[in-house]
Each structure stands twice: as C-alpha cells, then as structure tokens.
Amino acid sequence: MIVKDQPLTRPIAERRGRGVGRTRPCPSAVWVAAVAAMAFAIGAPQRASGGDDGRMIVIKAGTVITISGDEIKDAVIVIADGKIDAVGKNVSYPTESKVIDARDLVVMPGLVNPYSAIGLSSISRAGNKSHLKLADAYYPPEDDTYRKLLEAGYTTIGLYVAGSGLPGQGLAVSTHDAKPMSGLKSEGLVRIAFNRPSRDKKVLAGALKAAQEQIDKEKEATSKPAETKKPTTQPKAKDAKPTTQPTSKPSTAPTTKPAGVKAKPKSKKPTVKPEIVPVIALLKKQEGFIALVEFSRASDVVHFEDAVGKHEFRRAYLFSGRRASDVHHVTGHKLLGEAKALVVLPPTLVNMPLTANPYDRVKAFIDAGCEAAVVPAGDTVAEHERIRERLAVLVRAGLDRGDALKAVTLNAAKVLTLDDRLGSIEKGKQADLIFLDGDPLDPFAEVRRVMVGGEMVLDLEKSKR
C-alpha cells in the first residue's frame, strides 16, 4: 500500500489534481493550462466529483458553526481550490459557482481525533524508538472502519503506535482516503508514553540527556571550528595534555570537560543515534514537531516534571484510562494550568476518588487555564459514533458548548499541529466540513454529508432513522 516514489508531504490540492486557481478573478485560460500541466506532470487521475471543473463551490448553509468565531445563521461558505475562501452572511461569489443547497443543515468543521490506534495492527514498542515513523509501515484497514468514522463525522485521525517510552512518531490521516501521503502529517508527532513512571522515567530522561548532549556538542563544534582539530592530532603525546585542556577552556567554561573527553572519538566520525534525532528536533523546537505525553493519573505529571527538568519542547498532554480520576489535583499544575497547556481528555465524567461525586475533567482543566481537546472515550468505532452524545452530557454538566465543540475540532487539530489547516471554518482552511441535520449536540442529529478538501465524499439522501 505504500507508494514510496511519491513525496510524503505534497500539498493536498496538488495531489488531488486540482491546483491553481486560487484567486477568484483568475483568467480561465491560465488555470486550464496550469491544471493540464500539473496533471501531466504528476500523472494523477482527475476526480470526477467536487470542484474539478474549476468552479468555486458555494455552500448555502442553514447554520455555520465556525468554531473560531460565532455561529452564523443562513450563511454562505465559498470554497475555492479545496480551501475555504470566505464565510459569512453576505458574501459575493461568481454566478457560475457550483451551489450546494444545505439550508436545512448545520455545517461545522470535520471532527478530528488526535489520538487513536484504530485499525492498526497491535504493534507495541518499548524504549526509545522515536525515529520509527508509523507512516513507513502503515496499512489502512481493509474493512469499513474508516467509512464508519467518516459517517460519525470524523474526517481526520491521528494514529500512534502503542507501547511504552517513546514508541515512535504518529501519523495524521484523512478517513476519506487513508494514505500516509494524504498530505496531512507523517512526521513530528512524537508519542511519549508516561503512564508508568517506574518504567518510562528513565527512558525519557535518558533520551533528553542524550539529545541535549548532542545539541551542546554541535554548538561547540560551530563555535570553535578551528580548535577541534588540535586534540585529535596529538592525543597520544603525554605532554600535549596540559596544552589541550587550556585551549578548550576559554570558549565555554561549563561545557569544557565533556568536550575534552569526547574529543577523541570525534576523529572516528561521530554519528548521531537515529532515535535521538526526533528528540533533538523537539528540543530545538523544530517546526511541526510536537510531543504527545500520555499520563494515566495525576501523579505521573509530577514524575514527568521531575524527568523533564528544565528541558522545554512543544507538547500536549493526554490523560487516558480509567485511573485518571484524580486529575483534579493537577489541573493548576505548573506544567498544565499555569502553562496554559494543551490537554487531551476523554469526554466522560469521573468520580472524585473515594467519593460518588462526579466531576467534569474537561471543564476542570479549562477552568484552570488549559486548552482542552477531546478523544473518544474508547478507541472503538462505537465511541466515535457516540462522541457528540458524550459531549452533550458534559455540556449538560456545565461545560461551555463552544469549548466542547472546539475540543473535538480546532484543539484536537492543534494536538496534530494541523490547526493552521483544519479545525475551523475560516479563510484559508481546508474545506473539511460535516453537514448535520440538527444541532451537533442534539442526540437525534445525524451526519448527512461530509466534505473533505472541497470534495463531497459522503452524501446520505435519507436519514438512517
């Protein structure tokens, strides 16, 4: 299933054979030529559906839930080139646009599941295997799992390999066409399983230490390129020892010792261990790299703080499992509430430990200052289908409706660092939309249509009911 000869990160519009025509007043001759050229160059078959004829798509919606802004009644969404071009009540569009009538429907962004292993084979890794990418060994399920997720409203899922420590990098796929090169994300989603500190603390601390050492080494090498040769040329001569040490001292005082020691193996071409590379990217805050840290209970946060120390990197925190009922202890923790962290939670009410008092973890974290994303309560198709129902329960218990919807769209996309492309209806975002025949939190509402990248991939004529 893996097509190796294609680049992994190609813009989605390009791949779909719909290309240029970004601005509305585009001369038609130019874009026809451009599309033809593009299609020729890539050799990708053009699709018959959607806006492949180059016309803009205009959705006339009964209600638009934009997530990033207000809900708009009787609004119009203009889509060009698979991306949202405009949204609002009074938006002008060319008369030749293809109009989709959804005046009896509610339109909102496609749902995003930031953490799942659904449909994956049961691989489990231990230790630091962060260099292994799921995209390199990804086989989409051959049954109708993804189709069902799509029907539930999920257009994007983040997939991760199970295991402890740093089991590898995840993958963000579209449930519509599940390919690793669907252009979403195949690199940089580093999973850190930290649900058993007695096992994972050492792995994480070791990886961070090794990565930091490597970074320091690189820094030193760039800061004094001329002097690095000296210790390598005369390491054997006993008299050389006192001379080499002082030379290395003036540059940077605290890091001289490890440099002096490690100067010798440098002659043998130092190689960076591959599993350290993603950790280095994290520590260097490289674009697109984010760690998803998985906790099972409140205590793990304290241990994580202990293991990470002063290292900083972009990360989201996931509380999974039933034991995470004591997280009220840490909502305001230095790493969470105080840092306005991004926290991923299942949408279930749990009881305070030793009591029968249920509380809403999502609300607790939001109240403490965090941003909350929500994953289905279990990694099953049924829980994906139940997600809006679960959210409704939380909203009834006091969670803000806007926060609830944001948690399954924009904030969930943030966990995959795709929030610049997915998760809301605003200009420039990918046109991943779902059309419901009622309010999303209404238990009787159903997903009737799904659009991915401006292409209508699901269209149910009738209600399933």
Add this chain to the structure above:
Amino acid sequence: MRHSLIAIAAVIFASTLGLGGAAFAPSSSGGDATISEPPATTKPDGDKKKRGRKGRRGRKRTDAPTSAPTSGPTTAPTSAPSSQPTTTTTSSGPATQPTSQPDEKKDSYFVLTGGIIHTVAGPDLQDATVLCKNGVIQAIGRSLAVPEDAEILDVSGMHVYPGLVACSSRGIVGSEPPENSTDVFGTNMTLALSGGLSTVVTGNTAAKTTFGTLEGHVLRKDLFVKLSFATGAQKHKVREVLGKVRQYLRDKAAYDKKKADGDGEDDEDAEAPDEGLVKGGNAKYLQLIKKEKTALIQADAQHDLVDVCRLAQDFGIRIVVRGANEGWTVPGLLGRADVKVIVTPRSLPGKNEQINRPTGGSIENAAVMYDHGVDIAVTTGSANVSLRGIAGRDLLNLPMEAAYAVRGGLPEAAAVESITLGAARVLGIADRVGSIEVGKDADFTVCDGEVLDFFTTVQWTIVNGRVAYDKKAESLFGHIRPRTPTTQPAPYKFWPRPFRRPAASE
C-alpha cells in the same frame, strides 16, 4: 559530640554578650523564653544515659509554662552525627543569620503555634511555637519573631508530635526506587498521612509521605544490609564470610604496615591479600565489618536471637533484628550486644509446651527489652494501610501498636519514642527525623489528644514544612468528630455520634 560542645560554647558566649541567643530573630531579646538553644548545664550524652535520667515510669510533662531557657529541650540533636553543620550554626545565635545566597527559590517559612509540643527528645512544651524554614525546624520557643510571609497554622489545644516513622511499609510509597514510582496523589498516601506517618520505609529506602510532590521525597537509600540468618547453613555462611573479610582486613593492615616500614627484601615474599575476597557479594560484609552499614536480620525465636547477639559481639557489627517475639526471654543479651529491635507488640505467638523454658510472645516483650536498654522501634503487624482486614493492625493504627506495649509495662514516653525517635534511630535516620528539634526536618503529626489514646485522631500531618494532610479537608475521616474551632474547648468523647430523630412535637 564535638559539634554539640561547640554549639554550647557558642551559646554561652552569645548569652554573655547579652544577645539573648534568639535563634531566628534578634528582636526577641531580654527575658523572653526563647528556648531554642541547648541548656548550658546539659551535656549531650549517649542515648542510653539520657533515657535513664528521664525515668521509666510515665513521662515528665512540664505543665508549668516554660519560662526559662534552661528548661528547654536540647536543640542540637543528641543523636545527630557530625554531618549536620547547620544544626550548630543555626542555634549559635544571631551571628549566623541566614546568609543571603543567590537564591533561585524564595525561602518558605512555616509556623506552628499554640500547640502542646511533644519534642520526644526533651520535655513537652506548652503553648510553644515552632518555626520552620524550607522544611527544616529553625527555632522552637515562645515570642519568636515570625517572618511576614510565613504560613501559620494555629494548633491551639492540639498535641504536636514529630511525624511518625514506619519501619516497613507496603503500598504507601512506590516500590524501589520510590522516586520513580510513588503515586504522590495516591489514596494510600493520604491514608498513611491520616495515620500520622511522615516517614515510611519501602524496600531498603526511607521515604517521606510528601503528598503531591517529589521534592524531598527520598530521605535515605540503602538503609540496611539484609542478611538471611535463619537456617544453620545460612548462619554458617554469614559467619564464614564475615570471618574471611575480617581476616582480609587484618592481612591487609599487616601488609600495608610492612610496606610502609620498607624493609625492602621482605617485600617480595609478602603477598598482598586477595582483593577478590571483599568484592562482589562480599562487599556488603566489608561494609558491615567497617561499621558503615547495619545488618537487618529477621529473627523471632530465642535461639536465633542468641545467635544474632553472638554474631554482633564476635564481629563487632551493628545489627537490627526485626521480629524478636521471644526477645523478652533474652533481653540482657540483646542489650549487651547492642542489638536494636523492631517489634510488633501485638504479635503474640503461642508458647511451645515441649520446651522447658519461656517461649512464645509476651505482652511485656517491649517493656522487658526496654528495661534492659535495648533500642526499640515499634511497627504494626501488617505493613500496609487498609480500611479492611483485621481492624487496627495496619499502619493506620501505628500508635495503637505502641499503646499496646504500654499495656505491657512500657513507659508512655518510651512508647511514643518507639514510633518516632526510637524508630528513626533504629533505621539510622535520627539525624533527620524523629523528634522536634532545631535542625531536624519539619515533620509533625498534630493530634487532638495524646497520640497513644485510642480516641485521638490526627488532625494535620505536616511533611517537610508543608501541610500534607488536613482531616477537615479530606473525605476520609473529616466527618468523624468534626474539628471544632480552636477557641472552643475540644468536645469530650462523644462517640458514637448522637443519632437523634427530631422529636415528634418539633
């Protein structure tokens, strides 16, 4: 010893200058009852002598307010080894104000006021104030100047004890190494705190019940060298290896001496002793012989205890015995061999009728051993905390275990000591915990009565100068005899709770 003498000298010097010797604040000068220095008349003695002076029957309580510095507790921990330079410096007066270091963290102050302070190391103090800085006790006394940003806990009318020490535990903190596995928000930790425990042993590590944080969690690692010393073969092996190691040390000393003398010709003949003897598995025996470590041996029967005592005396090693059910039959031997014991007073195995000597357990076990000068730590029958099982025999009820020894004749003060300072001494951590003294960790168990009373509940547990447990705030026991405002007298025993129906007329 030397440090304590220096401290005393410093205090005498300070008081002659009229500095008042206030440990923390210079403002409390003059006749104020600042009792944070050791009394000049008291010479810090060994633990044994001190106890003898204190008397065996009951505890001495200074009911009269302590107005003179001379009645204060000895602040320099009597059992503290010389590895505590801060102790002497803090108590030596204003000359050593905390030097302002380039602090990354602001100093945190914690103050307990109004309680009855059971120092364990000295007399009880009515209505005294304890000032702690960064988790360490800095001053004890009256009219202490308290920093403005200090966290003050008013415990008027409450009894303040040092945090209790559990000599073995299961499930309270994580298994070894605890700093990687403790559930710092765990229910079991809260339960342990509700029992007043501030220090527990897991595996071979002493750890604090630091709720919600790992800061200062591990107190000390590698407490003991555990020896299997039950069967004849095991006893033989232990003695054999110890003998070899001792012989190695003698040979090594002789060899080194010879080398140092430097006769020259004889050196070739001399053969250095085989270092392999004290490496690998034997390294721990070397530590025992050198008295760097203490051995921990499980032994209950009389003949086992006798063998343990012989081992201690023959090789001059330090031994702690866990169990010692029949210790009351050979108390003098244990005392002379300086073997410390961890006992469970309510562990009372039946006697063996086939042997014509005293056997089995005795309610007087702890008392008899104590009378013979044996250092005693008390621990419960089961090492976990539990709300089920045999009621009252888990670590939630550690004071009850000690109280049972009082029933068998142990003085009350000794019983309290056996779950605080005595236990700390047995574990080798008495320089940090076990008593309320300047320089020790700020661990307190605040009770609404005397800790050995069955009626007493723990109201607060303070670990490292932080309130780790507040009975009122937790859902566990807050509803049982709810805490009254400290201005009112504590309600006397009203258990069971009145369960009244409203009268029909109401």
